[in-house]
Amino acid sequence: MGLFKKSAPADSGTITMIPAAKPIIGDEERAAVDRVLRSGMLAQGPEVKAFEEEFSHYVDGRHCIAVNSGTSALHLGFIAAGIKAGDEVIVPSFSFAATANSVALAGGTPVFADIDPRTFNMDPDHVESLITSRTKAIMPVHLYGHIAAMDRFEAICKKHNLLLIEDSAQAHLATLNGRPSGAWGTVASFSFYPTKNMTAGEGGMVTTDNAETARMLRLLRNQGQEVIYQNEVVGFNNRMTDIHAAIGRVQLRKLPAWTATRQKNAEYLSANLKGVTTPFIAPGTTHAFHQYTIRIEGNDAAKRDLFMTRIRERGIGCGVYYPTPIHRLPSFKLQLDLPETEKVIKECVSLPVHPSLSKADLEKIVSVVNDVAAAL
Numbered sequence: 001m002g003l004f005k006k007s008a009p010a011d012s013g014t015i016t017m018i019p020a021a022k023p024i025i026g027d028e029e030r031a032a033v034d035r036v037l038r039s040g041m042l043a044q045g046p047e048v049k050a051f052e053e054e055f056s057h058y059v060d061g062r063h064c065i066a067v068n069s070g071t072s073a074l075h076l077g078f079i080a081a082g083i084k085a086g087d088e089v090i091v092p093s094f095s096f097a098a099t100a101n102s103v104a105l106a107g108g109t110p111v112f113a114d115i116d117p118r119t120f121n122m123d124p125d126h127v128e129s130l131i132t133s134r135t136k137a138i139m140p141v142h143l144y145g146h147i148a149a150m151d152r153f154e155a156i157c158k159k160h161n162l163l164l165i166e167d168s169a170q171a172h173l174a175t176l177n178g179r180p181s182g183a184w185g186t187v188a189s190f191s192f193y194p195t196k197n198m199t200a201g202e203g204g205m206v207t208t209d210n211a212e213t214a215r216m217l218r219l220l221r222n223q224g225q226e227v228i229y230q231n232e233v234v235g236f237n238n239r240m241t242d243i244h245a246a247i248g249r250v251q252l253r254k255l256p257a258w259t260a261t262r263q264k265n266a267e268y269l270s271a272n273l274k275g276v277t278t279p280f281i282a283p284g285t286t287h288a289f290h291q292y293t294i295r296i297e298g299n300d301a302a303k304r305d306l307f308m309t310r311i312r313e314r315g316i317g318c319g320v321y322y323p324t325p326i327h328r329l330p331s332f333k334l335q336l337d338l339p340e341t342e343k344v345i346k347e348c349v350s351l352p353v354h355p356s357l358s359k360a361d362l363e364k365i366v367s368v369v370n371d372v373a374a375a376l
């Protein structure tokens with residue numbers, strides 16, 4: 001995703017850039033890794049088990065199965081949920097490619113729905129209009145940390161007898177009506193990639209409320225075996241190492257405070273930014289602010305790009321997540337009519353919101369964005 005490129009100042013070396021994202025790795029993470037290295041047991045073991053138990057507290061006590069990436073979590077989740085060739089899964093096109101890749105890798109067919117431009121998440125009405133006799137599941141993505149309309153999706157799935165699956169890669173600790181992301185779907189997936197709200201280096205977590213599905217997920221991640229050399233199903237090696245789990249455990253302890261800081265940073269930005277459309281927070285939700293995404297209204301990508309160039313020149317890192325809707329990527333190449341997705345893709349810009357921002361950083365973001373927006 002190119003997020004670790006040093007964003008060089010456009011004109012001189014004198015401007016320091018406020019980065020768009022910044023993983024926080026401290027002494028505790030280093031000590032945790034060292035502890036595992038010294039133990040001599042590096043692969044999946046007690047750290048992974050402890051990480052799963054600790055993560056479970058944040059998803060209403062559901063079964064948690066740690067894997068080597070968020071993509072693996074989605075992929076194994078679909079297989080364990082029974083998605084197979086010919087099954088259609090409705091997903092947003094306005095997401096990271098892994099959302100749809102994982103459906104296709106499980107043998108299913110992603111069917112792309114449009115979004116509600118206010119929340120950037122799938123529009124329940126459009127989703128319902130796409131249901132066919134082959135539809136097997138609906139998978140909302142809680143994009144940027146804003147939980148999707150899960151109460152609506154839950155009702156739609158009940159009515160049409162479909163599976164509800166969550167891509168919660170960006171939404172650790174987001175809630176709707178007090179119920180956390182990852183505690184709604186038959187299966188849900190989280191990512192611990194370095195730019196996410198917490199990291200394990202790389203890693204993912206599948207959550208489920210079903211003990212049989214949990215057992216299948218444990219088999220699938222480990223060559224189909226629960227007892228060594230007694231392979232019950234054809235499985236993968238998608239295990240998480242104890243090294244990664246040890247990092248994840250430390251980060252999980254810090255996640256609630258980091259999330260609160262993200263929310264405070266977002267509140268400050270929304271109270272002070274002018275001339276841009278600030279993020280909407282739907283009633284009943286708590287937003288995890290993986291990204292703080294504004295819109296430069298006008299359905300004009302050139303205007304948005306000019307805005308980005310100008311704020312970068314003045315030291316504000318920013319990004320477009322994601323510049324091409326999944327259905328138009330060379331990997332899918334579909335011609336679809338998703339007008340809200342196409343419009344938002346030309347207007348969205350994500351500004352820094354991560355917990356390392358200082359008060360001075362926030363003030364600088366506000367003054368630069370307001371200046372540039374006023375002159376556009």
Ligand SMILES: *Cc1c(COP(=O)(O)O)cnc(C)c1O
Pocket residue numbers: 069070071072095096098099141167169170191192193203204
């Ligand atoms: C990051 C991400 C993934 C994939 O997670 P990885 O850990 O990078 O494999 C899937 N879906 C969304 C929406 C993501 O942001």
